[in-house]
Amino acid sequence: MSSPRTRPDSRTRILAAAAHEFAAHGFDGANMDRLARAARLNKAMIYYHFRGKAALYAEVFREFIRGVLDRLHAVEESDADPSDKIRAFVLAIAAEARLRPHFPPMWLREVAGGGRHADQATLGLIAQIPATLGRIVDAGVGRGEFRPAHPLLLHFGIIGPLILYFVTEPVRVRLDRVSGLPPIPPDDVLEQIVHATLATLDPAPRALEARPSRQGRRS
């Protein structure tokens, strides 16, 4: 995990190459030979540093989650308004995704697989992300600035579009050519997500027009 002396190399290179490989091909599709080549090392070195493919994957994934959580906790502990914290929450995840471009694809695949490759401890870390959002919302509700919302569902409204935006960045060229759509203005992405999230939390929604004709009620 960490020796006192500077050990810049093989282990770090393996982790970097692993992030790339897992992001591009998923757990099952990842190839240890290719990974070793990318790290400019021999395959045996991987097994010298890590117990196996699964352990390497878990390590990479936990590193990502920790990076996100560090930022989010900083957001939570700031003294901004609740709505500014929501904004900062979105920006923090986006910043981390930009910093570690391999995170969005890995995260997507992990979700699609039902968390199969994540041990219980890692799942616990992941759960802290919506939990943090939930505390921010609660604070806003306490001040009367937000109406209550389910943290996980709200979180889906944030990372869903965000991750899709990042993860489709490479494909969009292909898609755009087929669909004839213009590229997405980068600045719009975060604005829209923040705006939509705050609209969901708005205690006085103006969404009468959102209701078709008759509407069931929940509190």
Place this chain on the structure above:
Amino acid sequence: MSSPRTRPDSRTRILAAAAHEFAAHGFDGANMDRLARAARLNKAMIYYHFRGKAALYAEVFREFIRGVLDRLHAVEESDADPSDKIRAFVLAIAAEARLRPHFPPMWLREVAGGGRHADQATLGLIAQIPATLGRIVDAGVGRGEFRPAHPLLLHFGIIGPLILYFVTEPVRVRLDRVSGLPPIPPDDVLEQIVHATLATLDPAPRALEARPSRQGRRS
């Protein structure tokens, strides 16, 4: 593709089992032996009906996309208001996801992989989904009911949360236990997504509070 008489048989069973297998394990993780057992057939039968794993995958995937597109085109051609069409758009995708629970995971993995397993024709089909949304938005803009928004980004705001909701259904039990969160009220999901989408399209946004600069108190 279709014989006139009822052929409820091997080919159909293979497709059903394939949807399950690909959804649960992804393309690389899918196992033809396990797939054959699930279809109560021998593995050789798969290769009798399909050219290989890739062809089988493509067939399943295209079937899903067609199902979605059929619903969406019906929505587009209805004579509802633009905002009701937006609502119907969301409901249509949700209905299809309920009907074919294997679609959300497959779709997620495909996106994460950058559309690697989809041929150009299938990509063209996929592109029709946001394109349809775009035409609905354009109609609303023409009536002054919507403000312009990028169709693909808007689409991300819809399917992102939606797919995450469906795809995490199995995991949420595990996650909830760790996080201590209550389950998501199912009725809230579609309401929130529709509401957020319409808020994004609102031509007179009340989102001054969404701006980073210091905001004044609201009335």
Place this chain on the structure above:
DNA sequence: GTCTATATCGGGATAGAC
């Protein structure tokens, strides 16, 4: 159309020299 049996190969993991 449906089966059993098998060819073939890619890739995760290890042995052991240096």
Place this chain on the structure above:
DNA sequence: GTCTATCCCGATATAGAC
């Protein structure tokens, strides 16, 4: 710590009988 060479299982795909 780093390498080369290799084991060996699992998985796709096929041959060929019925």
